[in-house]
Amino acid sequence: MQRIINDPNEVVEDMLKGFVLAHPGLIAATGNPRVLKYAGAPIAGKVGVVTGGGSGHKPAFIGYIGRNMLDAVAVGEVFTSPSAQAFHDAFKTAHAGRGVACLYGNYAGDNMNVKMARRLAEDDGIEVKTVVANDDVPSAPKSEREKRRGVAGEVLMWKVGAARAARGGSLDEAVAAAQKAIDNTRSMGIGLTPCTIPAVGKPNFTIEPGKMEVGIGHHGEPGIRVDTLRPAREMAEMMLDVILPDLPFSSGDEVVVLVSGLGATPVMELYILYGAVANLLHESGIKVYRPYIGNYFTSLEMMGVTLTVMKVDDELKELVDAEAECMGLTQFARRATT
Amino acid sequence: MQRIINDPNEVVEDMLKGFVLAHPGLIAATGNPRVLKYAGAPIAGKVGVVTGGGSGHKPAFIGYIGRNMLDAVAVGEVFTSPSAQAFHDAFKTAHAGRGVACLYGNYAGDNMNVKMARRLAEDDGIEVKTVVANDDVPSAPKSEREKRRGVAGEVLMWKVGAARAARGGSLDEAVAAAQKAIDNTRSMGIGLTPCTIPAVGKPNFTIEPGKMEVGIGHHGEPGIRVDTLRPAREMAEMMLDVILPDLPFSSGDEVVVLVSGLGATPVMELYILYGAVANLLHESGIKVYRPYIGNYFTSLEMMGVTLTVMKVDDELKELVDAEAECMGLTQFARRATT
Amino acid sequence: MKDSFENQDGESIVFNMIETIQKNAKVLSEIDGAIGDGDHGINMSKGFTICKQRLEANPGDFAGGLRTLGRVLMAEIGGAMGPLYGTFFLELSRVAGNQQTITRECFQRMLESGSEAVMSLGNAKVGDKTMVDTLVSAVEAYRKAAASGADLAAALAAMATGAAEGKESTRNLVAKVGRASRLGERSRGIPDAGATSCALLLESMARSIRVLLAKE
């Protein structure tokens, strides 16, 4: 295990220490060591925007704490949901009197911990509403969409929900915007190598060289099949063939595309894939309104990629384009030169 | 080779296509397929700022093309200097009448190609001045500093030189600022795994599991020794023990710290390392003015890290803090919340 | 042999469960590693060890120990195990809380209430290859023994056997929830990690209580 760590059981603690030191003025620690917040939070008059999830997905989740982004994040062990207590404390941290939008991914642990945390927050008189991301198409058939996992589409859900809240939206409005974002978003991943949780010390699944796991999840959850490794342009086709019919996306649609590496895939390759995706979308008459290419939601040192497509209308465009400042996604308000 | 590519001999072409498609309004193609430019370049009245280098180092080099950053970049094959022609065309592309600052790294190929390109540019009446980054301390003793390679410190050199040019600096001023930046910058890398050039198909060096190569270069150039893998805090100590005495950095200094992953190391680990670096600098009485942590200058899918430290005065602070917009480093002008 | 024990004497039961988890952490991780992600022992022993520190600083009775354990698991463990085991022990504690003496009937209510809470939170059913298989089999065995007139000690012995059987039953199941579900058919042949830890915990409780009952 070729790692830059101290005690493998303390990677989350050590990472959080470094993260807080690295982003003064943007990130602040809180009373709960497993909760970080935006230095400016809670922001008077603003709906609090919160998420939480296991570690090992950088920039997710704490990398999206910031200006016009998330107010507080509950932090779990590597690939493990944060505790109910952490979610509860994150709610309290972000709450400025107008309620809290908890925008998180559909995993058994997260569902349970958020459920318990909401109960606790209710006792405090904090209104919490949730949006559960389920953009990962291969994880369940469309008829069971509520079973699908949340993957890189969460980044767009956060961006949109947080921008709505930053613009003065009510709790219902922020939640509605985030829900609309995720309802219009579909994703799919391809895994090329496994990854190793530091505390475990060896990969807990394998992908043979020359193979790829189509539809893999963000923690190595099983895909829909193992296939021989294909050229980037066939991978793009394969993913769009699953993603596009599911919403469905149709000719004339405008979309945001997010190509996120899983961690160890060189960024060069993400652009190669994007080139293929852009061509195919063009051929389908679908217009890319705005692409994001980079490591937005990773799985430690897995090689591979997640492709995410979100259909946008004027409202979603406006919210995606809003200025944002955080470790994972800093952008100026859209103008000619972006 | 678990890769997201098409023809391994065409990875650079394919990547460039995707990159141009991904950043409309920021990046534009030019007449030379191996030269990309800022969409707004050449900028009337501004000194052109150019670099060039081999591919496989994303965001370097083309990821630093942008507003208040580089105007044009010459692109080479993977780990191979761009041709003299590409440098020459980049100079012409960036030139707006006030000359061109070519800020590049100290590699044999780059030196030769820039030298030839300068000759060609002279014939065109374009004044080109160069700054050669040589921040990699382990690559040669201090007495032979001119032999040292340029590594992640180049990012700071570009940031500073480009900001000076963007603020209306003359060619001499832009070059002086970039030179000052690199003269105050020292770096060192540690490699944990090798990497594979797609066209070659297998790693061209090895690092045994449980070992680390101390002082490794950005293309796997040999380090000063192979050591057993150590905890992050010892790696930090080891690197600072080489970096700090070399400038030397002393108690009371203010520094910019850049921790760049080599590609496949999870970003979590970069923060763990930064936590250790920050503690050690604090103990040495050195104040971190601004840290950058992320994948700023990579080597395909190598695991490992480069630590870069730049001593800053008021001028360097001002230029580092300037607003910038590019794929690799987008930041708002420094204010309370950054 | 007594047929009940005092709530105030029961903290040792919790300490023994902690010791059991600490001792078996490696084994639990190995089982989880065979078909899951290999962290079950790490997750569990982390929570149980923190609980031990709390209890040492702040001793109490059986219900109090269970409450601390449940709270710590809920606060510190996260994942699915934190809320599931957290809920389980908080439910045991809630039912035991206002009882001075823990009788056979009381312990039965504790078990039933705990296992129902786990199932309603986690939505796992018997046969899904989870801790629920252990829990349901154990509670069933306890209930049957009690219904046929067994005393507390005998009912606990039946529970331990039922737990072991429930755990063993997971060996030939295919995982339907959790990380092991990745493997589908390949998850057959290895017992479930949560089912194993649950059996260890219930066996430990049965043993500890029987020791208390044997005391004069």
Add this chain to the structure above:
Amino acid sequence: MKDSFENQDGESIVFNMIETIQKNAKVLSEIDGAIGDGDHGINMSKGFTICKQRLEANPGDFAGGLRTLGRVLMAEIGGAMGPLYGTFFLELSRVAGNQQTITRECFQRMLESGSEAVMSLGNAKVGDKTMVDTLVSAVEAYRKAAASGADLAAALAAMATGAAEGKESTRNLVAKVGRASRLGERSRGIPDAGATSCALLLESMARSIRVLLAKE
């Protein structure tokens, strides 16, 4: 056997060099792979192949072919090889450029001028385990043969032998520049890739010119 050849007849010399590089691309990459980064054959054949296309579209004489080759390498190859081989062939072309007939003396000036330009650009010395070892040994052999009265054909034969010897000499050297320098002592035992390609190119030139000289 003639003792000189016409510039306008010499383009085949360039075509033959191109073919040599294309045929040996795999071998060159393998040699580079043993102690360098394994791309020498790829780099070279890429440039030489582009040159071939240019020449086919736009035929010319010996100097013209060399100029196209030099320019393409300079424009398309990058790395250290682009400017080094680019400079080499541009220098050959420059010296040959205004000569209608290429004599023994002329070819000597071409070689000397080319090898000096390579050394002044790249700063490698004999013994650094680079193409310079081949080049210097070849030029030296040609010069010696010519000085002792050999005709062009014989001087070229000497050059080819000198090139092969120079290349062979790199086998037992430790690399001092370029990527192979990573290996230090371990680079011993394998010839240098650039030295190998340079010997192939010079041998090819010698062979092609001798064919021209033999023609009536």
